[in-house]
Amino acid sequence: MQxxxxxxxxxxxxxxxxxxxxxxxxAILFILTxxxxxxxxxxxxxxxxxxxxxxxxxxxxxxxxxxxGGVDAMMMRVQLAFPNMNFLNAQHYDEIFTTHGTVMIIxxxxxxxxxxxxxxxxxxxxxxxxxxxxxxxxxFWSFLFGAMLFNISFVIGGSPDAGWTSYTPLxxxxxxxxPGQNFYLMGLxxxxxxxxxxxxxxxxxxxKMRAPKMxxxxxxxxxxxTLITSFIxxxxxxxxxxxxxxxxxxxxxxxxxxxxTGEGMPMMxxxxxxxxxxxxxxxxxxxxxxxxxxxxxxxxxKQLFGYKAMVWAIILIAGxxxxxxxxxxxxxxxGAFVNSVFSISTMLIAVPTGVKIFNWLGTLYKxxxxxxxxxxxxxxxIPSFVIGGVTGVMLGMxxxxxxxxxxxxxxxxxxxxxxxxxxxxxxxxxxxxxxxxFGHKLNERIGKWSFWFFVxxxxxxxxxxxxVGLDGMPRRVFTIIPEWMPLNIISTIGAFGMGAGFAIFVxxxxxxxxxxxxxxxGDSWGDGRTLEWATPTPVPFYNFATLPEIDxxxxxxxxxxxxxxxxxxxxxxxxxxPNNTGQxxxxxxxxxxxxxxxxxxxxxxxIAFLIAGLIMMVVRSFDYDEGYHVExxxxxxxxxxxxxx
Amino acid sequence: xTDHNKRIPTQHVIGFALSIALTLLAAWTALGxxxxxxxxxxxIMILAVIQAGIQxxxxxxxxxxDSHNGHVPWNMMFHGAVLAAILVAGSxxxxxxxxxxxxxxxxxxxHEQQDSGDHSDMDMEGDGEHEGH
Numbered sequence: 001m002q003x004x005x006x007x008x009x010x011x012x013x014x015x016x017x018x019x020x021x022x023x024x025x026x027a028i029l030f031i032l033t034x035x036x037x038x039x040x041x042x043x044x045x046x047x048x049x050x051x052x053x054x055x056x057x058x059x060x061x062x063x064x065x066x067x068x069g070g071v072d073a074m075m076m077r078v079q080l081a082f083p084n085m086n087f088l089n090a091q092h093y094d095e096i097f098t099t100h101g102t103v104m105i106i107x108x109x110x111x112x113x114x115x116x117x118x119x120x121x122x123x124x125x126x127x128x129x130x131x132x133x134x135x136x137x138x139x140f141w142s143f144l145f146g147a148m149l150f151n152i153s154f155v156i157g158g159s160p161d162a163g164w165t166s167y168t169p170l171x172x173x174x175x176x177x178x179p180g181q182n183f184y185l186m187g188l189x190x191x192x193x194x195x196x197x198x199x200x201x202x203x204x205x206x207x208k209m210r211a212p213k214m215x216x217x218x219x220x221x222x223x224x225x226t227l228i229t230s231f232i233x234x235x236x237x238x239x240x241x242x243x244x245x246x247x248x249x250x251x252x253x254x255x256x257x258x259x260x261t262g263e264g265m266p267m268m269x270x271x272x273x274x275x276x277x278x279x280x281x282x283x284x285x286x287x288x289x290x291x292x293x294x295x296x297x298x299x300x301x302k303q304l305f306g307y308k309a310m311v312w313a314i315i316l317i318a319g320x321x322x323x324x325x326x327x328x329x330x331x332x333x334x335g336a337f338v339n340s341v342f343s344i345s346t347m348l349i350a351v352p353t354g355v356k357i358f359n360w361l362g363t364l365y366k367x368x369x370x371x372x373x374x375x376x377x378x379x380x381x382i383p384s385f386v387i388g389g390v391t392g393v394m395l396g397m398x399x400x401x402x403x404x405x406x407x408x409x410x411x412x413x414x415x416x417x418x419x420x421x422x423x424x425x426x427x428x429x430x431x432x433x434x435x436x437x438f439g440h441k442l443n444e445r446i447g448k449w450s451f452w453f454f455v456x457x458x459x460x461x462x463x464x465x466x467x468v469g470l471d472g473m474p475r476r477v478f479t480i481i482p483e484w485m486p487l488n489i490i491s492t493i494g495a496f497g498m499g500a501g502f503a504i505f506v507x508x509x510x511x512x513x514x515x516x517x518x519x520x521x522g523d524s525w526g527d528g529r530t531l532e533w534a535t536p537t538p539v540p541f542y543n544f545a546t547l548p549e550i551d552x553x554x555x556x557x558x559x560x561x562x563x564x565x566x567x568x569x570x571x572x573x574x575x576x577x578p579n580n581t582g583q584x585x586x587x588x589x590x591x592x593x594x595x596x597x598x599x600x601x602x603x604x605x606x607i608a609f610l611i612a613g614l615i616m617m618v619v620r621s622f623d624y625d626e627g628y629h630v631e632x633x634x635x636x637x638x639x640x641x642x643x644x645x
Numbered sequence: 646x647t648d649h650n651k652r653i654p655t656q657h658v659i660g661f662a663l664s665i666a667l668t669l670l671a672a673w674t675a676l677g678x679x680x681x682x683x684x685x686x687x688x689i690m691i692l693a694v695i696q697a698g699i700q701x702x703x704x705x706x707x708x709x710x711d712s713h714n715g716h717v718p719w720n721m722m723f724h725g726a727v728l729a730a731i732l733v734a735g736s737x738x739x740x741x742x743x744x745x746x747x748x749x750x751x752x753x754x755x756h757e758q759q760d761s762g763d764h765s766d767m768d769m770e771g772d773g774e775h776e777g778h
Binding site: 231235239265267268271272275322323325326332333334335338621622 | 657725728738742
């Protein structure tokens with residue numbers, strides 16, 4: 001292979017991308033070396049098994065991916081507002097909408113939420129770490145290496161260009177030759193290992209490691225939504241794994257599962273993809289519901305209205321999520337009967353979702369609302385999400401879907417649920433738990449600016465798309481007809497509003513790091529209801545010096561009433577903690593290179609690194625590292641200084 | 646963690662080796678053997694059931710019902726079975742809409758099911774082509 005086949009050539013934008021990647025890499029290497037931070041980076045971050053640090057790394061990566069996906073989005077919007085400028089050609093546009101979708105779902109939404117779960121769930125249930133801390137580190141590195149593999153595709157080898165759904169036969173070897181589509185397959189496969197492992201890890205953690213006497217129906221609602229999400233992950237992700245593996249066999253080893261020739265069934269890919277894909281959208285929305293519930297009841301300063309109904313609604317949504325996948329391809333031609341069945345099951349989901357909306361409204365009703373930035377995101381979510389939900393029911397009607405299918409109406413719908421649901425929740429949750437993570441709040445005034453820019457930009461961007469969709473504008477086209485121009489220009493203006501909102505948010509993080517007052521108490525907002533606020537800030541690495549007995553729903557409210565804390569000196573015992581380890585990053589680094597070899601079909605490289613990865617697994621299998629104990633004296637010293645005693 | 650964990654986990658090693666062997670055997674059956682399609686499918690299914698049994702007994706704690714705080718994970722097994730049923734039955738339900746591999750009339754490779762099975766409703770032009778096969 002020649003060098004000019006290896007690197008993507010001929011696109012000024014991509015040359016710009018290469019130069020900036022090179023410059024950023026050199027800058028990072030220089031800073032780390034100049035300030036002698038390599039040892040610190042390795043000891044404190046790359047080898048850590050602490051769920052809080054892993055969570056922070058997840059969120060940082062997710063923000064970087066949000067930036068990347070956002071730049072993709074704005075490039076598409078520029079192209080559609082000025083279709084005659086030849087900003088992007090058809091091929092480049094196809095690559096960008098593909099990477100935008102994949103990055104936003106797989107490498108932004110999920111890691112962001114998993115990052116928040118990582119940090120918050122153990123704190124909410126009174127656990128000192130995940131059930132399997134080593135596995136947690138492994139999950140993170142698998143995600144990060146998968147994301148990196150996918151992201152380098154635009155400078156090396158060429159990006160995938162068959163949409164984030166990667167439908168066959170288009171995505172098959174016959175119609176998409178070259179490494180592009182392989183990047184999609186291997187990137188998702190590699191990061192999928194981590195997602196599945198995190199699902200198992202969180203499930204075990206929540207089921208087995210709750211504080212003494214905490215019953216299931218006393219768990220905070222974010223923990224509940226995480227538990228249900230973990231179940232969906234464990235049941236849905238194997239389907240994706242298998243589907244990706246089958247397509248990999250097709251593309252690299254000449255199998256015929258999804259091909260047009262040799263008795264393949266291209267439609268089976270769509271079927272399998274959405275059997276995973278529909279549960280996947282609930283994987284990214286249920287934790288968001290959990291975050292909003294926490295934020296709303298904290299700042300409404302009331303117990304969550306209809307807690308049990310909420311839990312059952314989540315469980316019902318999770319169950320139904322496995323029974324609706326066909327609504328993504330009503331137009332495939334499965335026939336009226338099949339479509340009707342899935343149309344009805346789809347509309348059923350609106351029922352538990354509606355229940356949840358009324359739970360939030362009921363919580364807000366007659367409460368004294370504190371208008372913080374986190375709460376504003378949550379309040380903006382409710383009406384915005386309802387618009388997305390109602391248009392979702394419209395799309396769920398199979399006969400009407402023949403009209404909406406593949407138009408901007410659909411694009412507007414899923415951005416209304418994914419942005420107003422998941423992205424608002426990510427911002428809300430990050431602002432809400434930021435003091436717990438970093439020891440200082442985000443500046444509220446700047447936060448409000450970023451909120452208004454983003455939310456108004458969001459509506460300006462996506463609301464017109466419903467109408468341009470009803471006017472017949474199909475999705476995934478790089479040029480438009482004059483009738484669609486005005487609405488597209490409005491849309492583009494909105495997209496830049498969202499971009500500005502994100503930029504202000506990043507500025508807010510930097511500004512707050514510099515100027516925000518450091519937190520003195522653990523209960524940063526003064527209205528904390530759940531156990532994470534009972535810990536001191538910054539949270540000690542072992543989280544809880546002593547584990548409180550829980551006998552009510554909002555555990556910390558009760559603790560405050562009784563004047564108890566998570567530091568009862570007479571009950572201290574040595575705490576068993578896991579050791580840091582460099583194995584996860586090394587193991588996943590090997591698998592990264594193995595995947596890279598498969599992408600370019602360099603079998604010697606793939607096999608060599610797969611063997612290296614297997615050796616790492618064997619090493620782990622016979623590894624009897626049992627961690628260490630934190631002694632009582634040390635706990636006392638840490639807690640006293642943290643609590644200012 | 647006490648000392649009794651510090652030995653070679655024989656059962657896991659055996660289970661792992663058996664799983665690999667069965668997988669290779671299944672791959673060989675499909676790719677390398679000269680069995681008829683029917684026999685290939687049945688033998689792969691049998692190998693899969695054996696493999697599932699190995700997983701359950703050697704890795705998944707089915708036999709550890711009396712261990713400390715342990716219980717047989719019937720619940721998860723039940724849900725797994727339900728999901729598998731949805732996957733298989735659902736796919737059959739959704740995908741049986743008359744899709745054949747014969748739409749362009751050039752593909753003469755047809756398998757037995759299609760000759761005997763129904764290809765009535767949505768079959769396209771080349772319908773007659775494979776009858777003589």
